[in-house]
Amino acid sequence: MIRYYLLLTLLSLCLGFSCPSIVNAAFVTNSTGGNPYSIARSIYKKDIKRAFALIEDEIRLAKKAKEYFKLAEGHTLLARFNEFINEVESAEANLEEALRNLKLEKPCKDCHREIHAEISLVKAYINIRSQNNEAAADLFKKAQSSDKILIKYPAMEGQADAVLALGNSNEARKLYETLILKYQDSYDYETQSRLASKKATLLANSGNIDEAVDTYADAFASKSNSAANGNSDKYMKEANKAIISNSRKNDLDVVEVSKKTIGSLESKKLPETKILKEKINLTELLIEEKKFSEAEKMIEDLLVSKHLDETDMNKVYDLKSKVSANKKDYKEAYEDLNRKKASPTFKKKEDIYKNIDIVRNQSKFEIELKDIDLKEKDTQINKIKGFFLFAIIGGLMLLTLAALIFSFTLWRNIKAKNKANQKLELKSLRTQMNPHFIFNSMNSINNFISKNDERAANKFIADFSKLIRKIMDFSQKEFISIEEEIELLDIYLRLEQSRFRDKFEYSFEKDPSLKDIQIDIPPMLIQPFLENAIWHGLRYKEEKGFLQLKINKSSKGICVEIRDNGIGRKKSLDLKTKNQKQYKSTGMTNIKKRIDLINELYKLDYKYSVTDAEPNKSGDIGTIVKLHLEGTAKIAKV
Numbered sequence: 001m002i003r004y005y006l007l008l009t010l011l012s013l014c015l016g017f018s019c020p021s022i023v024n025a026a027f028v029t030n031s032t033g034g035n036p037y038s039i040a041r042s043i044y045k046k047d048i049k050r051a052f053a054l055i056e057d058e059i060r061l062a063k064k065a066k067e068y069f070k071l072a073e074g075h076t077l078l079a080r081f082n083e084f085i086n087e088v089e090s091a092e093a094n095l096e097e098a099l100r101n102l103k104l105e106k107p108c109k110d111c112h113r114e115i116h117a118e119i120s121l122v123k124a125y126i127n128i129r130s131q132n133n134e135a136a137a138d139l140f141k142k143a144q145s146s147d148k149i150l151i152k153y154p155a156m157e158g159q160a161d162a163v164l165a166l167g168n169s170n171e172a173r174k175l176y177e178t179l180i181l182k183y184q185d186s187y188d189y190e191t192q193s194r195l196a197s198k199k200a201t202l203l204a205n206s207g208n209i210d211e212a213v214d215t216y217a218d219a220f221a222s223k224s225n226s227a228a229n230g231n232s233d234k235y236m237k238e239a240n241k242a243i244i245s246n247s248r249k250n251d252l253d254v255v256e257v258s259k260k261t262i263g264s265l266e267s268k269k270l271p272e273t274k275i276l277k278e279k280i281n282l283t284e285l286l287i288e289e290k291k292f293s294e295a296e297k298m299i300e301d302l303l304v305s306k307h308l309d310e311t312d313m314n315k316v317y318d319l320k321s322k323v324s325a326n327k328k329d330y331k332e333a334y335e336d337l338n339r340k341k342a343s344p345t346f347k348k349k350e351d352i353y354k355n356i357d358i359v360r361n362q363s364k365f366e367i368e369l370k371d372i373d374l375k376e377k378d379t380q381i382n383k384i385k386g387f388f389l390f391a392i393i394g395g396l397m398l399l400t401l402a403a404l405i406f407s408f409t410l411w412r413n414i415k416a417k418n419k420a421n422q423k424l425e426l427k428s429l430r431t432q433m434n435p436h437f438i439f440n441s442m443n444s445i446n447n448f449i450s451k452n453d454e455r456a457a458n459k460f461i462a463d464f465s466k467l468i469r470k471i472m473d474f475s476q477k478e479f480i481s482i483e484e485e486i487e488l489l490d491i492y493l494r495l496e497q498s499r500f501r502d503k504f505e506y507s508f509e510k511d512p513s514l515k516d517i518q519i520d521i522p523p524m525l526i527q528p529f530l531e532n533a534i535w536h537g538l539r540y541k542e543e544k545g546f547l548q549l550k551i552n553k554s555s556k557g558i559c560v561e562i563r564d565n566g567i568g569r570k571k572s573l574d575l576k577t578k579n580q581k582q583y584k585s586t587g588m589t590n591i592k593k594r595i596d597l598i599n600e601l602y603k604l605d606y607k608y609s610v611t612d613a614e615p616n617k618s619g620d621i622g623t624i625v626k627l628h629l630e631g632t633a634k635i636a637k638v
Contacts, residue, residue, distance in 0.1 A: 036054045036055070036057070036058050037054075037055070037058065037073055037074070037077060038148075038150065040054040040055050040077055040081075041077065041080075041148075041150040041151075042150060044081050044084060045084065046190075048081060048084065048085060048358060049358060051077075051081055052078070052081055052358055052361065055074050055077045055078055055081070056078075056361075056365050058070065058074050059071060059074040059075070059078075059365075059369065060368075060369075062074060063369060063372050064372065068101040068102070068104040068105040069101075069102070069105045069108070069111060069115075071097075071098075071101040072098045072099070072101040072102040072105065073098070073114075073115055073118075074098075075094040075095070075097040075098035075101065076094070076095065076098040076115055076118045076119055076122065077118075078090075079091040079092070079093075079094035079095045079098065079119075079122045080118065080121070080122050080125075082094060083122055083129075084125075085358060086129070088126055088129065091122060091126060092126070095119055095122060095123070098115065099119070102115055113145060113146070114146050114147070114148060116142075116145075117142065117143045117144070117145050117146035117148075117151055117152075117155070118143065118146065118148075118151050120139045120140075120142040120143040120155075121139070121140070121143035121146075121151055121154060121155050121158070123139050124136045124137075124139035124140045124143060124155070124158055124162070125158065127139060128158065128161065128162060133162045133163075133165040134162075134166060136158065136162040137159055137163055137166065140156070140158040140159035140162055141155075141159055143155035143158075144156060144159070149182075153179060153182065153183075156175055156178065156179055157175070157176075157179055157195065157198075159175060160172045160175035160176050160179070160198070163175070164202060169202055169205075169206055172202060173199065173202055173203075176195055176199040176202065177199065179195050180192070180195050180196060180199065183195065189222045189223065190222075190223075192218075192219075192222035193219045193220070193222035193223035193235075193236065194219075194235050195219075196215050196216070196218040196219035196222060197216070197219040197235035197236045197238065197239040198235055198239075199215050200212045200213075200215040200218075200219055200239035200242070200243070201235070201238050201239045201242045203215055204239065204242035204243045204245075204246045205242055205246060207246065207250060209243060209246060209247055209250065209252060209257060210260075212239070212242070212246075213243060213257065213260055213261050214264055215239075216236070216239050216240065216243060216261060216264075217261060217264035217265050217267075217268060219235070219236055219239060220265055220270070220278070221265070221268045221270060223236060223274075224270050224271070224274035240261075240281065243257060243261070244257070244258070244285070254285055254289065255282070255285055255286060255289055255291065258278070258281060258282040258285050259282065261278060262275060262278050262279060262282060265278060272305065272307055273307040276302065276305060276307060276308060276312060277312065279298060279301075279302060280302065280312060280315055280316060280319070282298060283295050283298040283299060283302065283316070283319050284319060286298060287319060287322055287323065292323050292326050292327070295319070295323055296320075296323050299316060299319060299320050299323065302316050303316060303320075317336045317337070317339045318336075318337070320336045321333040321334075321336035321337045324336055441460075441464055441495065441499070444460060444498065444499045445457055445460055445461060445464070448460060456498070459498075460495065460498050463491050463494055463495050463498075464495060466491055467488065467492055467495060470484075470488050470491065471488070471523075471524065474488065474523035474524065475523065477523060478522065479520040479521060479522055479523075480520065480521065480522075480523045481519065481520055482510075482514075482519040482520070482521060482551065484523075485521060485523065485524075485525070485526060486510075486549075486551075488523070488524070488527070489508075489526060489527060489530060489549070490508070492530065493506050493530065493547070496531075496534050500538070502544055503538055503539065503541065503544060503545060504534065504538040504541075504544060504545040504546060504547050504564075505544065505545075505546050505547070506546070506547040506548070506549070507546075507547075507548050507549070508549050508551075509548065509549065509550045509551070510550075510551045511550075511551060511553050511558075513553050514551065514552075514553055517553075519558060521558075521629060522594070522598055525591075525594070525595075525627070526549075526560055526562070526627065528591045529562050529591075529608075529625045529627065530547070532625075533562060533564040533566060533623060533625070534547070534564075536566070536569075536572040537564045537565075537567055537568070537622070537623050538564055538565075538566045539566075540566070540567050540571075540572070540575055541566050541567055541620055545564060545565050545566055545620075546564065546565050547562070547563075547564045548561075548562070548563045548564070549561070549562055550562075550563070554628065554630065556605070556630040557605075557628070557629045557630040558629050559626060559627070559628050559629070560626070560627040560629065561624065561625070561626050561627075562625040562626075562627070563613060563622065563623075563624050563625075564613070564622055564623055565620060565622040566622055566623060567620045567621075568612055568620060568621035568622060568623060569612065569623055571620075591608075595607070595608070604629075604630070605628075605630040606627070606629055606630070607627075607628050607630075608625060608626060608627045608628065609625070609626050609628075610623065610624070610625050611623070611624050611626075
């Protein structure tokens with residue numbers, strides 16, 4: 001065992017650790033394995049630059065070896081370090097990279113649990129920064145599933161901070177006390193001091209001043225054992241401030257409370273050098289309470305001490321000048337101020353420069369990671385360039401061919417997908433029925449029934465259901481024969497004729513030369529034109545109108561002509577403006593879109609034109625619609 005600690009000491013010295021850090025390293029090694037990741041976790045709050053360097057080296061090695069789990073853990077730690085220096089965006093980017101690498105790794109329940117626990121820890125810290133304490137508390141609780149104390153214990157401390165912010169001081173106190181017990185046998189004095197300071201602040205804010213003073217003394221004692229200049233000073237100052245302010249709230253003598261604090265420190269047999277700062281705080285309180293005589297005596301005792309550092313000495317002379325000014329000895333006050341020495345402490349600036357340097361190095365490191373794969377390929381090419389040039393060229397040709405094949409396959413799949421989407425859209429357009437027509441058909445049936453015209457109602461219902469059935473059947477087909485289309489149109493026209501009695505007659509004419517030829521066309525393609533002729537041309541005609549449908553053979557297909565002697569387009573538009581603002585023909589809205597889709601899908605050349613039948617006539621000029629179905633899908637001899 002002695003040999004083991006000697007070796008560990010030598011290793012720690014090589015890494016540049018201080019003596020307390022050596023013992024802490026032993027604590028970390030026994031708990032987490034002592035690998036570079038664990039070392040980085042243990043030192044990042046004291047030596048962030050060194051922690052970054054350790055992890056970056058590990059990520060470089062893992063990247064080359066394609067060890068995805070190590071990459072995930074490495075990027076999680078980078079996220080943790082980035083969050084610590086308030087580089088939240090970099091932290092979130094590294095968390096995403098960690099999760100991406102984790103997905104590439106084979107499932108490992110315990111391994112993945114540890115990574116996810118640390119990811120939850122970092123996310124919790126980020127939520128704490130944005131003051132989302134409720135979410136942070138939940139994430140800290142998830143992070144405690146880790147077996148690593150450098151994840152589990154910080155998660156417990158974070159949860160205590162979060163629940164305290166949410167107002168649950170009892171739960172926070174239990175967590176702080178649990179952690180204090182867990183750290184009491186370790187040599188992590190910095191953490192001991194921080195936890196005790198937080199507990200002291202909590203107690204002071206709860207009104208437990210005596211207990212807060214004792215706990216603050218414990219924090220001070222732990223801090224005095226620490227050789228590192230950590231961040232526990234911040235929490236100790238907060239605790240001291242909370243004790244003084246809450247003492248005032250409770251009408252306690254703050255001077256006596258401060259003296260009691262010093263007494264607690266002295267009872268723990270701390271060296272004088274460690275108690276001086278608290279005596280300076282007491283002196284400041286005496287001046288605030290206008291107890292200048294007692295403050296002057298304290299200052300005299302402090303100035304004879306040989307343990308005051310430069311910063312404390314300046315503070316004492318500053319306080320002495322205030323006492324001299326109170327005595328109206330302004331010359332002495334001026335001299336006291338002149339006795340202060342310039343103490344150029346650039347710690348904050350140094351921290352800023354250090355963080356800037358870290359961020360700069362991080363940017364370089366991210367670029368380096370992106371270049372690793374390219375450099376590896378370049379190295380391999382340089383090694384085999386003289387011997388395998390032909391193989392490389394052949395491989396490049398194969399890659400090119402594969403890329404071409406992939407591109408062609410991708411293009412074909414995209415084309416097939418587009419075609420499928422177009423067919424689906426075309427089918428959707430085919431299945432649409434004019435709701436106005438259906439609604440009016442129902443009204444017509446109701447009208448027949450109300451007039452006790454049972455025969456007409458039965459005939460109308462029979463034709464209407466037959467039409468609906470045929471529309472449903474044909475909507476599943478891309479093309480139907482012209483005879484089937486005519487049959488469907490005949491039923492439709494009979495229904496419209498029944499609804500608009502004495503309004504129009506109709507006829508079908510088919511070119512005799514088409515008798516022995518099979519013609520297939522898209523279903524319900526002609527119906528919207530007939531609907532337009534009836535609703536906008538014949539419906540408003542004063543005398544009985546006439547509707548004619550002709551189907552003739554053309555050079556490249558067939559031509560469908562629909563002629564009516566209705567009121568004409570212009571007059572219909574005027575009437576519609578006044579009476580039909582609420583009506584919109586679904587068929588005419590989608591017919592152009594249908595024809596465009598049919599032409600694109602089946603490489604056809606469908607088009608239509610609408611003209612006035614007798615433009616020079618003074619009365620009802622009528623309308624002619626010509627539907628040219630050229631290159632139609634099927635025109636074959638039977």
